[in-house]
Amino acid sequence: MSKPIEAIEAEVLSLPQADRSRLVDKLIASLERDPEWEAAWSEEADRREERIARGESSWVSGAEATARLRAKLA
Secondary structure (H helix, E strand, C coil), rough: CCCCCCHHHHHHHHCCCHHHHHHHHHHHHHHHCCCHHHHHHHHHHHHHHHHHCCCCCCCCCCHHHHHHHHHHHH
């Protein structure tokens, strides 16, 4: 019988940071990879870095990006 996801989540969140980090790495590695999707994102990342290098765009912090998205969705 498996544990409810909420119980697993609470247990994991109580682990030390190093253990949670290791677990995240293992979970991400366990997900199926789509080579086409990964290639598309790699190309997009390259395009974005090129725009930044040319001064057409600038880096935005994760917190600011999240705030912008939330504002658009509200």
